[in-house]
Amino acid sequence: MTEKQLLKGSVALARGAIDAGCRFYFGYPITPQNDIPEYLSAALPAVGGVFIQAESELASINMVLGAAAAGEMAMTSSSGPGISLMQEGLSYLAGSELPAIVVNISRSGPGLGGIAPTQGDYMQATRGGGHGDYRLIVLAPNSAQEMYDLAGEAFRLAFRYRNPAMILGDAILGQMKEPVQLKDPLPPPEDKPWALSGAKNRPPRLVKSLYLKDGEMTVHNLKLLDKYNALKENEVKVEVDCPPRCGLVVVAFGSCSRIVRTAVDRIRKRGYNVGLVRPITLFPFPEKAVRQSAASSGRVLVVEMNTGQMVDDVRLACDGNSKIYFKGYPGGAVPTPEQIEAEIENIMGRGGLQACQQ
Amino acid sequence: MSTVTEKKVFAAPSLLKDNLFHFCPGCHHGLVHRLAAEAIDQFDLGSKAIGVIGVGCGVLLYDYLAIDCCEAPHGRAPAVATGIKRANPESFVFTYQGDGDLAAIGTSEIFHTANRQENITVIFVNNSVYGMTGGQMAPTTLPGQKTTTTPAGRKPAGDGYPINAAELIASLKGTAYAARVSCHDHAHIRKARQAMRRAFQAQVENRGFALIEVLSACPTNWRLSPQQSVKRIEEEMIPTFPLGVYKDF
Numbered sequence: 001m002t003e004k005q006l007l008k009g010s011v012a013l014a015r016g017a018i019d020a021g022c023r024f025y026f027g028y029p030i031t032p033q034n035d036i037p038e039y040l041s042a043a044l045p046a047v048g049g050v051f052i053q054a055e056s057e058l059a060s061i062n063m064v065l066g067a068a069a070a071g072e073m074a075m076t077s078s079s080g081p082g083i084s085l086m087q088e089g090l091s092y093l094a095g096s097e098l099p100a101i102v103v104n105i106s107r108s109g110p111g112l113g114g115i116a117p118t119q120g121d122y123m124q125a126t127r128g129g130g131h132g133d134y135r136l137i138v139l140a141p142n143s144a145q146e147m148y149d150l151a152g153e154a155f156r157l158a159f160r161y162r163n164p165a166m167i168l169g170d171a172i173l174g175q176m177k178e179p180v181q182l183k184d185p186l187p188p189p190e191d192k193p194w195a196l197s198g199a200k201n202r203p204p205r206l207v208k209s210l211y212l213k214d215g216e217m218t219v220h221n222l223k224l225l226d227k228y229n230a231l232k233e234n235e236v237k238v239e240v241d242c243p244p245r246c247g248l249v250v251v252a253f254g255s256c257s258r259i260v261r262t263a264v265d266r267i268r269k270r271g272y273n274v275g276l277v278r279p280i281t282l283f284p285f286p287e288k289a290v291r292q293s294a295a296s297s298g299r300v301l302v303v304e305m306n307t308g309q310m311v312d313d314v315r316l317a318c319d320g321n322s323k324i325y326f327k328g329y330p331g332g333a334v335p336t337p338e339q340i341e342a343e344i345e346n347i348m349g350r351g352g353l354q355a356c357q358q
Numbered sequence: 359m360s361t362v363t364e365k366k367v368f369a370a371p372s373l374l375k376d377n378l379f380h381f382c383p384g385c386h387h388g389l390v391h392r393l394a395a396e397a398i399d400q401f402d403l404g405s406k407a408i409g410v411i412g413v414g415c416g417v418l419l420y421d422y423l424a425i426d427c428c429e430a431p432h433g434r435a436p437a438v439a440t441g442i443k444r445a446n447p448e449s450f451v452f453t454y455q456g457d458g459d460l461a462a463i464g465t466s467e468i469f470h471t472a473n474r475q476e477n478i479t480v481i482f483v484n485n486s487v488y489g490m491t492g493g494q495m496a497p498t499t500l501p502g503q504k505t506t507t508t509p510a511g512r513k514p515a516g517d518g519y520p521i522n523a524a525e526l527i528a529s530l531k532g533t534a535y536a537a538r539v540s541c542h543d544h545a546h547i548r549k550a551r552q553a554m555r556r557a558f559q560a561q562v563e564n565r566g567f568a569l570i571e572v573l574s575a576c577p578t579n580w581r582l583s584p585q586q587s588v589k590r591i592e593e594e595m596i597p598t599f600p601l602g603v604y605k606d607f
Contacts, residue, residue: 024445050444054437055470062434062467066410066441069428070449074441092431196426196442198406198449206420207428 004181010035010174012144013103013167014043016151017075020186022101023049024074026063028056028082032115032171033105036077057082061089061102068098069207071195073155077103080113083121084129090164091130094224095209097194099158101151102136103167105174108332116332117170117255122309125168126283133221135228137165137235138282140253144178146280152186157235159189161227168282170305172255172334231284238286242275243268246297247348247356249275251290251314253282256305256335263340273356274344282310287317294322301325301347303340305333371395373404373424380418384584386541386574387415390483391422393551393572394452397558398425403450410439412464414456415489433464436471439478450561452479458488461497461521468527468569475532475566479557482523482569484538485576486595493579497521500598505579520598524571528604534566537603540573542591546601553603565607573599 007015014036017025025044027037037053044051050067054060060076067074078086083104093100104125108118128134137157139150147169154165196205211217241264242249252260257278264276277293279286294300294314300322302311311326318324327343329335345353374395379388398407407425411417413432420427430438435453443451460468460482468480487505488494494507498520502511512518528536535557539550553570560568573595575587582590 024441026441052440052444052474055466058434059437059440059467059470062431062437063441063444065430065434066428066438066443067445068441069438070408070442070445072445074445088431089434092429096429196408196428196449197446198408199424199426200405204420204424205426208420210417210429 002182002184004179006177007144007148007180008035008175008177009144009147009169010105011039012180013147013151013169014039015182016148017101017155018043018047018049019183020073020152020155021188022073022075022155023047024064024067024072025049025076026052026054026060026067026074027076027078028054028060030079030082032107032174033077033079033103035174036103036105057085058088061086064100065089065093065096065098068093068100069096069196071192071197073189075101075103077105079105080107080109080121083124087130090136091128091132091134092209093164094128094134094136095132096207097162098164098207099155099162100164101154101158101167102164104169106168106170108330114332115171117172117305117334118330118332119170119254119256119305119309120330121168122282122304122306125166126285126313134224135283137161137163137231138168139165140168140280140282141173142254142257142278144176144180147173148180148182152183156186161231162194163227168254170255235281236284236286236289237280238289239278239280240289240293242277242293242296243273245356246273246275247352248299248301248344249277249293249297250301250303250344251277251279251310252303253279253310256303259335259337260303260340262337263344266337266341267344271358272353273358279310285313285317290314290317291319294318299323299325299347301327301344303327303335303343305329371399373398375422375424377421379422381415382578384575384577384587385415386485386572387483389541389547390481390572390574391419393554394454394481395423396551397554400555401558401562403558406448407450407452408442410435410442410451410453412453412455412459414459416454416456416483417490419454433459433462434467435459436464436467436476436478436480440471440474440476443476443478452481454481455483456489457482457484457486457496457498461523468523469530472527472530472567472569473532477561477564477566479561480569482571483574484523484571484599485574486520487576487579489576489579498599500594522599524569524604527569532567533569533605534607535560535568536605538571538573538599538601540591540596540601542573542575542588556606560607
């Protein structure tokens with residue numbers, strides 16, 4: 001089981017879900033995520049699981065809701081327009097406190113948009129794209145290995161906090177092949193005293209999100225808030241690589257962070273210190289790591305493949321104490337490391353770069 | 359001295375809770391709840407029944423039936439029921455849906471769930487109006503019927519014709535059982551009870567998808583008395599929604 005395999009990102013994610021114990025997938029075709037349902041349509045029945053190609057994303061997410069209500073590890077995947085249709089179900093999953101995984105292999109938008117790699121769904125993912133006062137757990141892998149690993153981690157977090165989790169990727173992460181270290185299957189989630197199975201030798205259980213009585217909904221919202229605060233306290237994941245005397249810290253996530261990594265390495269090879277902060281959890285956002293890294297350098301460059309979304313979270317984290325620059329590549333435009341390197345030099349200026357010489 | 363022996367000949371279904379119904383006077387939801395509770399008792403399903411409750415006046419079913427329940431988003435109950443039943447094939451899964459839920463916003467889910475032969479039971483309460491939101495036009499509103507959104511009466515050209523769900527669902531190959539019954543008098547309630555049992559039996563015997571449509575009164579939103587409402591079912595609803603078993607396994 002614990003061998004290394006060369007896997008496409010989408011397949012790595014699907015394999016990671018199965019190895020984590022997921023046995024239920026419900027989905028509807030949409031590019032560029034079709035490798036996930038295609039892989040699972042054969043792989044899940046082979047391990048005694050269930051695969052259903054649903055009639056729509058509305059049906060998919062609600063089948064996920066049903067399987068989750070029955071206490072099972074269930075997931076779906078989609079892209080842009082399909083994820084928009086799932087927002088209703090995501091809101092109900094959050095309100096009903098059910099664990100489930102939704103994978104968004106993003107495409108550009110608005111509307112039908114395009115299928116090239118993009119990060120334009122950051123806001124939708126991290127702000128709770130459906131109605132009501134809730135948050136999703138949002139994980140942003142940047143390699144095939146992380147597509148595999150974070151599938152399991154998403155299930156762990158979803159069951160621990162009884163909250164839906166999203167894995168936010170794009171076509172680069174879905175399509176590229178990299179070596180992936182497989183892992184032993186995770187132990188099944190602990191006791192689920194909320195799961196529906198029929199009221200045998202116990203009182204009936206109820207999965208619901210309707211709270212009509214005076215004050216009930218406030219109590220429920222505050223209970224959910226406690227959960228989101230606990231996530232912020234305990235579950236932040238971030239990669240911080242900031243050498244001493246950094247004149248600039250670059251913040252990037254997902255596929256974009258791989259390109260930024262190359263750009264930062266090139267600058268460092270030339271003898272200058274530039275830092276890199278990569279949020280792995282987008283919610284909870286690594287506010288502290290961003291704030292501290294920004295404070296030590298005073299300047300932050302946020303690079304995203306959109307018109308500026310995560311940059312808002314960086315600004316909130318820095319709270320006006322650092323100078324924030326933004327460079328965006330929307331609509332499927334993928335930057336080259338050279339472009340980002342040039343952007344860094346542009347911000348720093350010749351004098352600025354020399355000030356952070358190694 | 360003579361002794362009197364008492365023999366119990368009638369009792370409430372064991373799963374019906376002692377809570378007061380929130381339903382309006384003359385509403386038939388309470389009756390449909392009871393028929394469902396009786397069918398659960400008959401097949402001894404209390405310990406494995408899971409109700410999936412759509413959005414509408416029936417949403418508080420879990421306040422009245424002592425079984426596991428899951429709320430579903432508006433129209434999506436058949437998809438939620440699919441997830442539950444696939445996850446736990448040993449459970450008995452039924453949805454409880456109104457006409458707006460099943461025949462307007464949820465047409466996609468109900469059709470495809472039947473078409474996949476999901477082994478679930480659907481209880482569909484058709485009272486020809488949106489009850490909980492205050493009497494707006496439903497997909498089953500009769501031509502000419504005045505509602506709060508068809509103040510001049512429903513006009514089929516533009517507003518659409520009433521949708522006959524039982525017949526449509528019966529036309530799908532995946533459907534094992536589809537019937538329409540009514541609750542407006544004792545004779546019809548008896549027939550409704552038989553149909554409810556048959557719709558439950560279909561799932562118990564793994565026959566596939568079963569739907570029972572129940573014509574039901576909504577005196578409040580019809581602006582009629584309970585007596586007038588019963589008469590309306592007989593004289594106006596049944597001609598548009600003929601009673602009968604449209605498919606049987």
